[in-house]
Amino acid sequence: MTTDEPALRLHGVSRTFGQTAALSDVSLEVPHGTVCGLLGRNGAGKTTLMSLAAGHDRPTGGRVEVFGRDPFTHAPTTSAVSLVRDDQRYPDDFRLRHLLAVAPRFHARWDRERAAELVDAFRLPARTDVKKYSRGQLSALGIVLGLCSRAPLTVFDEPYLGLDASARRTFYAQLVADLAEHPRTVLVSTHLVDEMEALLDHVVVLEGGRVVRDCSLDEARSAAYTVSGPAVVVDGLTAGLPVLTSRRLGGLRSTTVEAPLTPEAAAAARAVGAQVEQASLQDVVAAHGADRDDDDTAHRTAHPTLETAGARA
Template sequence: MMKMKAENIGLDYGQHTALQNISFQLEGNKIYGLLGRNGAGKTSLLSIVASFQEQTTGTLTVLEQAPFENAEIMQQVVFAYNKDYKEESDQVKNLLAGIAKYRPNFDMEYAQHLLARFKIPQDKKMKQLSKGMQAAVDAVIGLASNAPVTIFDEIYAGMDAPTRTIFYEELLKSQERFPRMILMSTHLVSEMEYLFDEVLILHKGTMILHEAYEELISKGVTVTGRVEDVEVFVQPMRQLNTQQLGGTKAVMVYGDLSEQQYKEAARRGLEIGPIALQDLFIYLTEEGND
């Protein structure tokens, strides 16, 4: 089983601390969502996992080995991100052929299928493609490499909505075909949350949360009903957001509700609904909630 363990990872760039005391353990063929606002440290952390750089402090192991400058482990990790292709004169098909030589699990037939789905002309030079098509090629590389650890760092940037939808569809199909550990970073949560098995949230260079997706979203609810009843019911709770329309109020709260509280809500005629991961993410990473 694929395992990855980070213990007290820190990363400094001169006087700037990008990451501090990052610890987590990942196991199995799951899709992990790494969430964080811009500048939270997502790319810094993923570049350490991909051996693009070494942490300043702490330890990282993949299959109980340190990945940095470890050829055996590095071959099992692919890091897909939006590269700069403005000087790249290789045709798409030649670029993929070159990558396939260094990726033992690369599936060229599957890569061709993906290129067709994304409508990417194989004979065009990379620098001639639009930003969206270049991003799609990066996604093809990540998916078709079939690496046991596959990282997508905000790979959707530049893609339009239909292209992103194709990417999400193919990601799930690919995971079913060739199960692996997938790490996906994003600060755009709403359209991607259904992909995640587990969620990690980075905020200002520290890990503030790591939980199974289903457990995490079950910790928040929306309480809707008459203004007076809602206000009394949510008064002792951790409130995330409030909306009011006329005599009706809806309040998002964070924390598990007891059986007694559910009964109390029913008695007051209040409606209890689910909360979106994006709402939780926004609240947990807001200024003042550190």
């Protein structure tokens, strides 16, 4: 295994299930030693991509490489990846001690001491069969297994399901501390974009099985801005710009455009009484796969910028 190769490279990858194209012609590289957020709406293809990265599945077309090798056929590469699935199953009669005993057989770099610390931090019950764990306890268990595997590529598929806010903070803090001590590559899918944004170095956004963004966090953050105000004013300010989403409430409109927010654009908007702000990463992700122009009142409360505009009007 060499660190000259990207941790993960997909080249023209497709994965179809019958008539469904879960991934279509996906090419991307996850740089070595980064935390990469895999983002996108439900059904965008995140879990499919993660299964391919872990060598649990094969692409229908194209090539998947982990550290330059095929994770499906090259056994040492398969064992260099740890995939923590949100629906991970364990043997019926397993308790925590059984899992902690077998884990080192699958992960050469397994860290026993860290595992003991994390079990305490997440208060995982020792005397309960794992199959009876709550949703949050199962997620915490997956986090322990993923972090302590020290796998060169660790993949977390929505690792926070059922975790309370305090346990999620524990996860984020442990991830940051562990990566500082033992740098490696992490690929994590999440819908909690606002909450996890600070952990990410790199961002990949999928929409309908295709990559619509593959860039650093900073690039993703500065990719779009939102203008809100009287519809006629907003339409004038955004004419000719690539619109990600646009929502209308009565005479007000809120439009997110895919362009950097320059001082000139901000000044022009304010001069005519419109509000303008950098779109959040969450706004950018939500815009992909959403209707481009939505005047349906049923959606009004789904857009925080519009609520803001309405409240200020």
